[in-house]
Amino acid sequence: MLKLKGKSIVSLMLFGAVAGVGLSLGTTTANAKTFKTYPWKYGKTGKYAWSAPKDDAAPLYYTNTKKNGYIWNKSFTKKLHNIKNYQYTSWYVQKSFKRNGKVYYQVTGGKVSGYVWHGYVSPAISKKISTFKSDSSYIKYLNSDKSQKLSRAVLKYFPNAHVSVDLSRRGAGQSVDNKPMTTAMTTSNYKHVINLTALSHNLKTSYGSTYSETILNTLDFPVTSTNAAIAKTVNSILVKNGYT
Template identity: 50%
Template sequence: IYYTNTNKNAYIWNSRFNKKMHNLKNYPYTTWYISRSFVRKNKVYYSISNGGKVKGVVWHGYVTPAVVKTLNSFNSDSDYLSYLNTDKSQKLSRALLKLIPNATVSLNLSQQASMNKITDYQNIINLGTVSGTATEGAITHKTIVHDFLMGFSATNAAKAKTAGKMLAAKGYTSDKLASLMSQGYQVGIYVNDGAATSVGKSGYPSTISFKSSVQNNMAFVIAKPKEN
């Protein structure tokens, strides 16, 4: 995923480069998904989309790649929560946490869930594996929350909204989730949304790294700590 890297006129063109489709300066906070890169007149361009109706091709220098931190780089729940609440790469995480009123985020649970090795918790509810249906364009299909969230066919807000409907259909409404939080449940969450762990100076694609033991293991669970 990428973000807008300029506040000046920076146009998104159609594939033939004969029509300006959008101006990036009007999308300063948008998350962009890159589907391919190509060279035109000795310049590198990206085919980009916001997951919705805004799409086209743009010069690579007008956007910059998102970089996520690995979970083992955090030292406390508050440290991790601050990152979730402020980092650009965590827009989808923030949208998902809004589905759980009074959510208590646990770094330890997030780390264990992302590795599929939850040992310190009980009554585990894996929200990421809740099944349901999602509509993308004119097609409605069966899926699970995890798979739908990892797709690029919707904006972050739309992804979270659909995930919320899928959860509610299985009984995990906002009221239900809030009730579980009041009973001592905690949230484990890790969503990289296709971001990289490091980026070199020369940019996409050769110097972007996705190396991490948890990089592609999305976690979205709630559970209660085991009693000592």
């Protein structure tokens, strides 16, 4: 949550599609456990097995190596990319499988996709908001953790804002004592609360029709574009709605 100068309280709740990326982290965490396997028909040495994460949704990953590590095509006959050149890319893992005894991931990051050894990437899973006891510790986390790249990109458009861990907990609907089946925290004790996440703009389809996209929609698909591009779209929606 962001507190601007004066009495205005701005509620900007940023939710990553699967990683819990955002200023209001709440208890959103990703579950990458597998629940069944399927035959994977590509590769020179026959059929391999790949495992689909629960609901086909794995957390976002980031590159964790600066050494040569290649992203391959389906049949592993061509090196498509060197992952060391994508230090700031957020990867979405669509499936995992074994090939010659090693686990590989099918990854997509913006316009780049292919198959990579799992050891070259690590999950960008955010911490629960309840683990932060002060604004300073929360801000340090937002400024440094790789899971918060989208948060940092958006925060650049709020240079005069103060990040409040209390508001973030309330915006995420965290329970009063961090236990289930208790009253959720709300922003009712704050004045002038504005839910910026619900603001929208109109876009045109390839068929000429229009549809409405909210800031939440924009933030909900972080792998379809770069973090900078998503943040720019968020800002453009804010500007169109009178929030400069």
